[in-house]
Amino acid sequence: MRSCLSSPDTKILLVCQVLIQKLAEKPESKQGLVSYADELMKCFLGVFQCQRASVHEEAMLAIGSLADAIGKDFAKYMPAFLPYLDVGLKNFREYQVCSVTVGVVGDVCRALEEQMAPYCDGIVYQLLQDLQSNELHRDVKPPILSCFGDIALAIGPGFEKYLMYTIRMLQSAAQLAATTPVNDDEEALDYVNLLRLGIFEAYTGIFQGFKDANGNKAAEALSQYADHLLSFLESVCNDKENRDDFVTRAAVGLIGDLAHTMGRSIVPLLQARTFWQGFVNECRNSEDERIKQTAQWAAQVIEGLSQ
Numbered sequence: 001m002r003s004c005l006s007s008p009d010t011k012i013l014l015v016c017q018v019l020i021q022k023l024a025e026k027p028e029s030k031q032g033l034v035s036y037a038d039e040l041m042k043c044f045l046g047v048f049q050c051q052r053a054s055v056h057e058e059a060m061l062a063i064g065s066l067a068d069a070i071g072k073d074f075a076k077y078m079p080a081f082l083p084y085l086d087v088g089l090k091n092f093r094e095y096q097v098c099s100v101t102v103g104v105v106g107d108v109c110r111a112l113e114e115q116m117a118p119y120c121d122g123i124v125y126q127l128l129q130d131l132q133s134n135e136l137h138r139d140v141k142p143p144i145l146s147c148f149g150d151i152a153l154a155i156g157p158g159f160e161k162y163l164m165y166t167i168r169m170l171q172s173a174a175q176l177a178a179t180t181p182v183n184d185d186e187e188a189l190d191y192v193n194l195l196r197l198g199i200f201e202a203y204t205g206i207f208q209g210f211k212d213a214n215g216n217k218a219a220e221a222l223s224q225y226a227d228h229l230l231s232f233l234e235s236v237c238n239d240k241e242n243r244d245d246f247v248t249r250a251a252v253g254l255i256g257d258l259a260h261t262m263g264r265s266i267v268p269l270l271q272a273r274t275f276w277q278g279f280v281n282e283c284r285n286s287e288d289e290r291i292k293q294t295a296q297w298a299a300q301v302i303e304g305l306s307q
Contacts, residue, residue: 013058017065024069041077048084060100064107075115089126095137102143109154117155124162145198149205156209174232200250207257219265237279249291252283256298
């Protein structure tokens with residue numbers, strides 16, 4: 001893998017990815033995988049010396065699988081991997097590589113958790129630049145929104161310094177989702193739902209990341225954004241005709257996360273905006289078991305606020 005790869009070699013990277021995933025399923029194999037991780041990362045990083053986007057994409061996917069498999073043991077590879085991560089996030093021309101790199105940021109966040117914090121300044125900055133770029137393919141932008149949730153969930157209250165800038169982007173995305181005409185355009189509708197899902201997943205990661213912090217501090221940091229979020233939630237929840245099941249589940253889960261994190265401070269807003277009552281009841285009667293369970297949890301959280 002140290003020289004520029006020919007077309008069949010992308011299959012080697014795919015095989016490596018699948019083998020890593022399979023080995024990670026068994027605890028006894030997972031420990032053995034850690035012992036080979038140095039050589040694997042050396043090979044994967046060597047791939048980036050090539051100039052073809054297809055092998056970069058497969059190498060990123062393999063690295064994401066390795067991070068997921070070995071968890072916090074991946075931390076020692078971050079200094080060497082970070083420059084390639086940055087290049088991938090800036091790769092507007094081969095937007096599939098950029099999209100895969102965004103996904104790998106999420107993989108690494110889940111693997112490293114709080115150990116991700118030292119690397120987040122540059123990553124968050126570049127993600128914000130990506131969202132503002134007219135050069136980047138629009139399909140990459142919903143996953144970027146979700147990625148903010150992965151980062152927030154990993155570093156918890158440490159995300160507070162990025163909060164204002166991130167929320168500003170989420171609000172812009174919400175405005176885009178709300179004003180994009182869908183009519184009978186299925187492609188436009190799919191994109192709007194992807195935006196909605198990305199926004200909800202970002203907020204979910206933020207609220208869940210903050211909820212383990214001091215309750216008063218978390219509520220104070222997030223309170224100024226709650227009304228705007230509820231307004232967006234209301235518009236989506238009322239759009240029963242166009243929202244899909246993924247968006248529905250994410251929305252009802254976010255209502256529960258909002259109540260769980262904000263505590264009693266959210267009660268006046270919930271009393272002022274009663275849309276959630278009918279929406280939660282709708283979800284509790286859903287034929288989708290995952291939506292039903294999420295709605296039951298959200299209802300219990302909200303009911304607990306009045307006790």
